[in-house]
Amino acid sequence: MNxxxxxxxxxxxxxxxxxAAAATLDDIKARGNLNCGVNTGLVGxxxxxxxxxxxxxxxxxxxxxxxxxxxxxxxxEFTPLTGKTRFTALASGEVDMLSRNTTWTLTRDVxxxxxxxxxxxxxxxxxxxxxxxxxxxxxxxxxxxVCIQTGTTTELNLAExxxxxxxxYEPVPIETNAEAQQQYLAGACDTYTTDAxxxxxxxxxxxxxxxxxxxxxxxxxxxxxxxxxxxDEEWSDIVRWTxxxxxxxxxxxxxxxxxxxxxxxxxxxxxxNRMLGTxxxxxxxxxxxxxxxxxxxxxxxxxGELFEKHIGENTPIGLARGLNAQWTDGGLxxxxxxx
Amino acid sequence: xxALTEPPKESFRLSMLIYDTxxxxxxxxxxxxxxxxxxxxxxxxxxxxxxxxxGKPVEFGFFTEPASYDINQKxxxxxxxxxxxxxxxxxxxxxxxxxxxxxxTATIVGVLVGVxxxxxxxxxxxxxxxxxxxxxxxxxxxxxxxxxxxLIESLPRPSAFRGDEPxxxxxxxxxxxxxxxxxxxxxxxxxxxxGNIHLFGDSALRxxxxxxxxxxxxxxxxxxYAARRITAWANATQERxxxxxxxxxxxxxxxxxxxxxxxxxxxxxxxxxxxxGFNFQGGIHMRNSLIALWLALSLYTAAFIAEIVRGGIxxxxxxxxxxxxxxxxxxxxxxxxxxxxxxxxxxIPPLISHYLNLTKNSSLAIAVGYMDITGTLGGITMxxxxxxxxxxLLLMLVYLTISLIISAVMNVYNNRVKLVER
Ligand SMILES: N[C@@H](CCC(=O)N[C@@H](CS)C(=O)NCC(=O)O)C(=O)O
Numbered sequence: 001m002n003x004x005x006x007x008x009x010x011x012x013x014x015x016x017x018x019x020a021a022a023a024t025l026d027d028i029k030a031r032g033n034l035n036c037g038v039n040t041g042l043v044g045x046x047x048x049x050x051x052x053x054x055x056x057x058x059x060x061x062x063x064x065x066x067x068x069x070x071x072x073x074x075x076x077e078f079t080p081l082t083g084k085t086r087f088t089a090l091a092s093g094e095v096d097m098l099s100r101n102t103t104w105t106l107t108r109d110v111x112x113x114x115x116x117x118x119x120x121x122x123x124x125x126x127x128x129x130x131x132x133x134x135x136x137x138x139x140x141x142x143x144x145x146v147c148i149q150t151g152t153t154t155e156l157n158l159a160e161x162x163x164x165x166x167x168x169y170e171p172v173p174i175e176t177n178a179e180a181q182q183q184y185l186a187g188a189c190d191t192y193t194t195d196a197x198x199x200x201x202x203x204x205x206x207x208x209x210x211x212x213x214x215x216x217x218x219x220x221x222x223x224x225x226x227x228x229x230x231x232d233e234e235w236s237d238i239v240r241w242t243x244x245x246x247x248x249x250x251x252x253x254x255x256x257x258x259x260x261x262x263x264x265x266x267x268x269x270x271x272x273n274r275m276l277g278t279x280x281x282x283x284x285x286x287x288x289x290x291x292x293x294x295x296x297x298x299x300x301x302x303x304g305e306l307f308e309k310h311i312g313e314n315t316p317i318g319l320a321r322g323l324n325a326q327w328t329d330g331g332l333x334x335x336x337x338x339x
Numbered sequence: 340x341x342a343l344t345e346p347p348k349e350s351f352r353l354s355m356l357i358y359d360t361x362x363x364x365x366x367x368x369x370x371x372x373x374x375x376x377x378x379x380x381x382x383x384x385x386x387x388x389x390x391x392x393x394g395k396p397v398e399f400g401f402f403t404e405p406a407s408y409d410i411n412q413k414x415x416x417x418x419x420x421x422x423x424x425x426x427x428x429x430x431x432x433x434x435x436x437x438x439x440x441x442x443x444t445a446t447i448v449g450v451l452v453g454v455x456x457x458x459x460x461x462x463x464x465x466x467x468x469x470x471x472x473x474x475x476x477x478x479x480x481x482x483x484x485x486x487x488x489x490l491i492e493s494l495p496r497p498s499a500f501r502g503d504e505p506x507x508x509x510x511x512x513x514x515x516x517x518x519x520x521x522x523x524x525x526x527x528x529x530x531x532x533x534g535n536i537h538l539f540g541d542s543a544l545r546x547x548x549x550x551x552x553x554x555x556x557x558x559x560x561x562x563x564y565a566a567r568r569i570t571a572w573a574n575a576t577q578e579r580x581x582x583x584x585x586x587x588x589x590x591x592x593x594x595x596x597x598x599x600x601x602x603x604x605x606x607x608x609x610x611x612x613x614x615x616g617f618n619f620q621g622g623i624h625m626r627n628s629l630i631a632l633w634l635a636l637s638l639y640t641a642a643f644i645a646e647i648v649r650g651g652i653x654x655x656x657x658x659x660x661x662x663x664x665x666x667x668x669x670x671x672x673x674x675x676x677x678x679x680x681x682x683x684x685x686x687i688p689p690l691i692s693h694y695l696n697l698t699k700n701s702s703l704a705i706a707v708g709y710m711d712i713t714g715t716l717g718g719i720t721m722x723x724x725x726x727x728x729x730x731x732l733l734l735m736l737v738y739l740t741i742s743l744i745i746s747a748v749m750n751v752y753n754n755r756v757k758l759v760e761r
Contacts, residue, residue, distance in 0.1 A: 087722070088727055111724070113725070144618075145520055145618060151722035155408050155409075158409075159409045159419040160407070162409075163418075169409075170411050171411050173705075173714065174708055175708075186492055186519060189520075190617045230394060
């Protein structure tokens with residue numbers, strides 16, 4: 001074989017490996033923490049609390065992954081990303097994964113070279129308006145000024161919704177949720193549109209949430225979920241199955257309170273045993289310790305616990321489970337078998 | 340034998356490239372150049388290889404795909420079914436708009452402040468000094484955001500104009516509406532419009548130019564030319580006969596009558612904004628984002644221009660002013676005939692670089708949601724298509740081109756005003 005061709009191929013491979021970072025797992029272990037991209041501040045999903053600790057439903061996914069991989073839910077470095085910067089940050093390796101209210105679309109999956117590992121919230125796009133405006137349906141918004149976050153699916157849905165309904169509107173493009181909130185409250189736009197969950201979370205932080213209504217129309221499907229970049233299947237498997245473990249744990253009745261006990265010796269449910277590592281070698285297959293799922297679940301609880309704690313009906317955000325109930329309760333959550 | 344007496348003709352040896360001072364500097368430059376090109380080639384190759392490994396080879400096909408997003412401020416017609424290229428073009432025009440408005444305002448304010456800062460009135464010169472220091476020493480991004488916040492929080496919302504006893508009313512004979520979504524001013528309309536010239540057919544660069552505007556400018560230009568000829572004739576007559584014919588009323592008529600006649604023929608009238616539904620309709624809508632960006636950029640740049648103007652004026656020695664005064668020139672004429680023409684040649688070169696700065700600073704537009712080329716091509720298009728490298732390259736090319744054009748134009752002007760040494 002021609003030696004120079006071989007050397008050339010070697011350099012190319014070396015350079016390529018540098019950027020695409022095939023071994024994300026090794027990098028994380030060497031670094032000792034997980035770099036997770038979250039949004040810039042949306043209470044309930046991802047926002048720093050009074051002590052500067054990131055809290056929220058999306059944050060909890062990052063912590064569960066860190067716990068599964070490193071055994072420590074606190075070993076996460078959070079990077080706040082706007083809708084516009086998130087994919088570049090992921091593609092360039094600045095973050096190892098994104099957990100940022102990100103809608104799974106074909107373009108983002110295929111053309112932007114991301115791998116969506118699942119859905120942690122089934123959502124749809126809605127509109128919020130001040131009650132005094134007297135609008136009761138999105139179809140009455142012709143001519144309205146609409147605040148939107150740029151770099152989102154929201155922006156595209158909005159354009160499509162108004163075009164299909166033959167209505168005019170004036171878009172006001174905005175970078176972050178916080179700025180959108182400010183403009184909306186100042187009346188610089190008539191309505192703010194984004195994922196309905198985001199609207200509920202935003203409204204919860206208003207001084208008088210009761211003065212604002214979320215219109216009944218949901219104009220799109222927004223399956224939100226964590227994602228990683230293309231090209232490292234070992235890593236995407238880990239994130240995917242960590243999310244699945246959280247969902248399956250709820251279905252199987254494993255909670256943060258009883259997981260330690262269940263993992264101490266085999267239970268009489270073989271699937272729980274396989275997931276918690278008291279039976280079989282699923283952890284090893286993933287390249288993780290046998291107790292990876294135990295750590296992930298102890299980090300903050302199973303899916304249901306996380307939901308109730310951060311965005312559930314007893315929180316100011318007050319979201320009902322709806323589509324996000326387990327399939328056994330008529331929802332869409334359905335974790336594949338741990339086998 | 341004779342051959343021996345001649346000095347030996349030195350033949351070129353390779354070591355001379357290093358040891359001979361005649362060649363050494365050349366050698367170093369060539370080596371450095373090769374090194375530089377190797378590094379550049381490595382960088383480019385690395386980028387292409389890595390992008391291919393990521394499955395994102397460099398290609399510009401996305402540019403002709405539909406953009407699918409809407410833009411609020413568009414100087415040409417555009418909708419979300421147009422291509423990314425068209426969206427970028429809309430953004431480019433928005434960049435140029437704010438750059439032109441900004442440069443013009445910055446120059447006017449800057450010259451004024453620079454001159455006033457030299458005023459003998461203590462209060463005036465102090466106030467100008469405070470202005471300059473305040474604007475020069477705070478990042479322009481903060482000024483942009485501040486201007487936007489003030490506009491949004493302090494002006495009334497459109498709904499405040501509604502009702503029998505509205506909280507807010509329109510200004511200037513009910514023709515201007517100041518709202519927290521922008522300022523609405525009357526727009527010129529023609530009932531018997533001559534229509535538009537369509538350029539570039541159906542392409543993404545298609546462009547309409549109003550024939551009304553062209554005719555208007557032609558007639559105005561013609562009038563100005565005629566008025567100047569009349570003035571020249573008056574001057575000549577004065578030279579010859581010592582008596583100056585009265586021409587101001589002729590000039591006035593020549594300047595205004597043709598344009599007024601044209602406007603009447605075209606059925607000129609103003610379209611006033613009025614509140615309909617959620618917003619004002621009709622008139623020209625100057626959005627908050629445009630006003631905030633324009634104001635902040637021009638006030639910021641004006642502070643620098645003021646300093647240049649001040650420096651330029653100070654560079655003209657005081658003796659010239661005194662000499663001019665001794666000749667009996669009044670202060671205003673001293674400024675316009677003696678000081679400024681000379682100061683300009685000091686002022687213009689740095690002025691060019693501030694025009695360039697303003698244009699490039701306009702890329703901060705996205706902070707207030709102004710859809711310039713960075714917001715369209717470098718923002719939404721880049722984000723929705725994931726073509727970072729391609730978009731950034733195009734964007735750099737666009738800014739480079741704009742900057743080079745500004746430099747070229749200003750250099751031509753500079754060559755005209757610069758001191759001709761004899
Ligand atoms: N799901 C949409 C929209 C995501 C989005 O930007 N959501 C907003 C509100 S739900 C958000 O997270 N904002 C927080 C921030 O500004 O960082 C997408 O993926 O494009």
